[in-house]
Every structure is written in C-alpha cells, then in structure tokens.
Amino acid sequence: MSPTSGRASERLGLAERMWKNRLLYLCLVPTFTLLLIFNYYPALSAFQKAFYRYDVGTKAEFIGLSHLLRLVRDPVIWKSAGNLLKLGLFGLAAGLIPPLIAAELIFHLRSERWRYYSRVIFVIPMVVPGVAISLIWRFMYGDAGPVSAFLELIGAESLIRGWLSDPHTVLYAIMFVGFPFITGLNLLIYYSGLANIPDSILDAAKIDGAGILSTIFRVHLPFLMSPARILSIMTVIAVVQGFERILIITGAGEGTGGGPGYASMVPGLYMYYQAFSFKRMGYACAIGLAMFVVLLVITMLQMKYMRSETEYVPE
C-alpha cells in the first residue's frame, strides 16, 4: 500500500467513525456554531477592520497598512507599551511569588483541618467582583482614604499626595491594587501541584536529610514549574488584555482614564478610547491586532522556555 492510499484509507476511517457517532457530533454543532459566531467571527472581523478607515456610523474605506504604520509612530502606544511592560513584570512577580509562599505555608501546616480552612480563607475573596475591588482601592487612595490616614497616623504627612493625580505615583498605585497579591486561584493551582508530589519523593528527601528550604527549592519548585507556566501565561494574558481596573481607578473624570497625561495608559485602554470615545474603530482594531500578535509571541516563548525539567506524570 502506498503512503497516499494509506492516508486516504485513514481519512475514510475517520469519516466512517464520524458518521457512526454522528449524533454526538451533531450535539457539538450548536457549541461550535456559537463559538464561531460570538468568538471567532468578531475577532476575524476586527482583524479585517484594522485595514479600513472605519468611523462608526460611516462607510468603511480600505486604507491598507496605514493604521499599522500609524501605530508604530504613535507616541501614546509606546508610552502605554512601556507602562504595560512595568505592570506586566510586576504582575508576573505578584502573581507567581506570593501565592507560592502562601501555598507552601499552608502545605506545611500539620493539621489537615487548618490546611482546609486556610485554603477556604484565601479562596473566599475570589467571589468579590473585580469592579468592587477596584472601587475599594480607588477609595483607599482618596484624600480621606486609609492610605493617607495611615501615613498621617505614623507622622509621615509629608508623604501624603494625590496618589492617582500624581503622574509619578499613579502607576505604582495601580500596581499595588490587590495587595497582598495572594490570588485564590493561583494559590489553589500551586497547592494542587504540591499535593500531587508523590510521598515517596518527599520521604526520600527527608531520608537524605533535606531541610525545609532545601526541599522547597530542590523538590517542590521543579515540580511546580508546570503550574507556574500556566499561571505566567494566564497572568500575561490578563495584564495585556485587562484595562478595566485602570479605567475604573483613574477614569472617574470624563475621558481621562490612564492619566494624568498618559502616565497610566495601557494599549488596551487606548484601544477602548479610540473605538468608543473617538469613533476610530479601524485604528482600534489595528491596536487589537497588534496586541494579539504580541500576546501570541509571548505565549509561544513562555511555552517554549518555561519547561519543567521534572514533570511527574501519575501512572
């Protein structure tokens, strides 16, 4: 049998199998249809619109690469990309390290009951909507908010400032939102990673005389590389795509989210303003396209370079 005829028979086999299970495939049709309509079509349509001058309410006009060229020359894009880089690096550190420390602490608790309660305590805040958290932090940074009140209490009045009105502090104020950064989901992912380490390996480490730190760095961390990779990918995607927090915290006035100036602007928010405030839907789509490409490249790099040397696969 030639290789070509082999592939043909494989295809035939696949078709036969699909026909046999046609009802199951039929059940999948609505899901895929909805996915295509509400996820893929808008995204592909946006990619197309990136090459059009498309002011909402007017006819779209093809302009080739003009928007992408403009994007490269737009100083706000570079400023917001710089802000995003800072937020992203801080977000990665905050999303990976504190939950890991918390997971280790919980894992080392002797009482199973306390381990359970500790996990629950960290998971409960997950039900608070992100918008509510942003609003709480906006209040915290206010003139009568707890941050300034605390500084006053300890006699550090000279440090009090308009945290969100000062271009030198606004980005750090945004970074600090979510302190102490122990996200419930991240903690659970790490904890499940720790819980999956075979007892035999942990026992072997003990027999070899490994202390707590040695066990963490030489046994736990290699096993946690897989969860860390997933978390880093999720964090990067969330940071690049997310702008709601910045919009809510800095955008109380009309149209100045990401300010003062562009001190806290990020590409996602800039895209939002271009699309819905300035009616430049085509340019907004070009920004979206660029963000997609950047995100894709970063994710591929993460997938490639953040590989775990030790990956335990249960039998």
Added chain:
Amino acid sequence: MRRFNNISAALLLLVLLIVPKVQNYVRVRGEETTWGTGQATHEIEVFTGFYTPGFVPHGIGDPLEMFRVVGKEYEALHPDTRIVFRKQPAVAGTVEGEWVRTQLVGGVAPEIVSINTESVWPDVDKGWWLSLEPYMAEPNPYVPGSKTWWETFANQALTRAKRGPDGNLYSISFDLVETAVYYNKDIFGEVGVTIPETWAEFIEMQKTLKAAGYIPLCMADANASDWAQDIVFDQLYYPILKELDIERGPEEEEEYLRGYLFPKELCYNIKRGYFSPEDERYREMWRLLKEWRQYWNLDLVNTDRIRLFVTGRAAMLWDGSYFIRRMRNDPYVDFEWGVFYLPPMTEETSPFATGVEAAVIGGAGLQLSVTKRAIDDGDLDQTIDFLRFITAPHNCERIVNEAGMFIPNVKGAKMAPHLKPFAEIIKRRYCTVKWMFSFGPEFNDYMRRTFALYLGGGIELDSFMRLHHEHLQESADYLIGKEGWDFTEFDKAAGQ
C-alpha cells in the same frame, strides 16, 4: 436511539415554540417590559438622564417618579402610544455620548435622549440626529395660545444659543443649571474668613483655611479643566474681547452670549497667534490655575470630594445647583451652609484682569434630542408630540421641581424657592468661551490629560504650553479643513 430522537424532536419543538415569545419579549424594550399585547401601536423610548424614573439623586431620598407619572398621563391622552423609560449604564471614564452612539450604531437608541447638544453636533452629518427647527416654529398644542414652540421657553437667548454650527437646533433645553461655591459657614466662622469680594481675597482665604487644617476647596478633575479654565480665561480675556469677537451671533442669542467666541472665531484667533506660548495672557491663565490648584483636594480623580465637604473636612465645594438636593436632604449635614459665586479678578491678582464680574458657566441642564430611531420606527409625530407635552408648564414644573436640582426653562413653570440664588447667578453674562464645547471629544481628552499632567507636576509650564499649542493648532487646522472656513471676511472685520 429512536427514544433519543424523539426527545430531541420534542426539545426542538419546544425551542421553536419559545423563540417567538422570547422575540416578543425582547422586542418590547426598556425597563417596563410587557408581552406587548396592548392596543399601543407606537412605542417611544426615552432616556431622561437624571430625571429617569426610579433614579435617586445622590442616593438620598425617594426615587424620582414624576416623569413616569407624566408619561402615564400622556398615554391616557394618546392610547396608541406607549412611553418606555430607558436607563443608561453609568460608566466611569467614558466620553459623553458613548453609550448612545453605540446604541445608534446598533439601531436601538431611544427616540428621545438626554445628551449635551455639543456632543450631538459632531455626528449630525451621519443623520443620527433630527433637527428640531421646523417643529420649533410650530405652536405647542399643550400651551394654549402659543404661536410657536420657541416662544414657550423661559430663557429665550439660551435656548436659541444651543443651535449647532450648521444653524439647526438639535435639542430642547428643558431646564437650567448653574454652578456656585457651597461653603461651610461653621468652618468659615471658626477660621475667621468671610465670603471673598475679589480673587485675591479668595486665594488668601483658601490659604488661611489650608493653614487651619481644612481642604479649602473641593474640585473634580473634569471641572478643573472645564469650569476653572473657562472662568479664569474669561477674567483675563474679557478686557480684549472686542479684538477676539469677530463675528456677532444672531441678536436673539447675543443677549445671552454677549461676545461668546464660537469655534470659527477661536480657530481664526489661534491662527492669528492668540492662545500660543507667546501670548502672555494665555500663559498667565495657566499660571494662575496652577497657583489655585494647591488649595484643592490632593486627588482630583477621587470622586469622594462631596464626602469631604459633607463630612466637614473641606470648607468649600464648587458644584452645580443639582448638589443642593444633597445638602438639603443629607441627614449627616450638621453644619450651616450657604452658596456664593466666584469673585472677580482684579489687578491685584494679575495685570491682565480688570475686576469685571465673573461670568457664568452653566446654562442648559437636561437637553433632550431626537434620534433617527423616531423616523426609522415611524414614531416621529408621537415623539415630537411627547416632547411638547412635557414642555407644557404644568408638566415641566412637576418634573423639574420633584428633583429640586434645576430651574424650569418653560414660561409659566415655577421654580423651587430654594434655587433662587442660582436663578440670580444665571442672570450674569455667559463666559467668553467653552473650550470643551468647541473642538470635540478628542480635543477635550488631550486637553484634560495634558492639563492634569501639568497640574500634577508631570511637566512644567513651558512644556505644557508647547504641547497644548501644538494640539490647538492641529485641532484648528482639522476644523477649518472640515468646515471649509474662509477667513477673508474676518480679516476685513479685524482690519488686517
């Protein structure tokens, strides 16, 4: 398998039966959803801004209901028409009109929308908005004896001055709003300051209040780059207004505008070198604003400025007449308070100031525009008729006074007595320019950003003025090109 197929068929049938009902449900839009089985053949959706039924201004007191009551009365008079009140999602940080533009693109905008008319003008050429000019020339059937709808409005000049650059009116001015400085009399008494007569005194008393540990004046980010700038600009440029005011508006509008600089005049003056880094008067304006800023709340983005004032941490709050409802109803306001208007600038403050009375920056409150939806849905006559119905004195008075935040702009509609100070303030001359109404949302956005950066210490005056000048030039060039303005007549009038 046969049984499974039967179940699938039954489910499909159920879906087919439900879908038309769901469609019917969805078609009947807005908050008052019904199954649409009434006799009404016309449905008018209305977004009435802060008068939206169910809305509780400042979160204090009973929800507003009068617009709904008036709507029901209209329905009783016109059984073929239903009035549906829509709610607009409140979104922080968005440019005005964003929600309605999205609704217009989707073809689901309400027929009547509350929106500042200046936000309507940039989209007029898209056919989204209806000119009300022909209807204004007709009588209002709900005002006996009226010859035109125009004449039924109280502040004629202001109502007419809301015409767009193309000379058409796109909104009716339902009520009037004005700003004032609310002040805490107890704090004033404790610190020993009084209502200032001049700007110099105003700054001095803020200095005293700050030294006493109070936040002298509460200011919002948006108001700083809008109201504050307008007031200071007016004080410095009024003395040379004759040089700048090249084109007089229609006589009927001039009574209110009195030398207001329209976008075309602004563009012409920008091209003549005014409002540039070399314009000392303009530089002085930004310097004075920065000087004033040190007496405001630290965080301008913060929205709890009202809380700062209400809880006695701040001595003054510059806000609109709408805030008086909060002051009258808030049980936690346990101090004596009053209102005053900003004092004039004299030479003591700046060599460019002459002590002319400070102009007002308020004007129309609720501005109602008609969208193309009225035409698309064949409800135009009913939409206009409902607008006329609500501007009958009795209806306007009931709606406006229930909220107690604004002054009715219809002849014969009485004002709530507690708004008298604002009615006095609004008699003043309108400010020389409203930058935020002149060039559109993108100009406003950049203006606010660079100004906030300057106020926050991110850039110095020279850098700010350079950025601002570049932006003004770009905006003027864009507008001149878009409108195809020729300045030959202006040159002649200016003697150049």
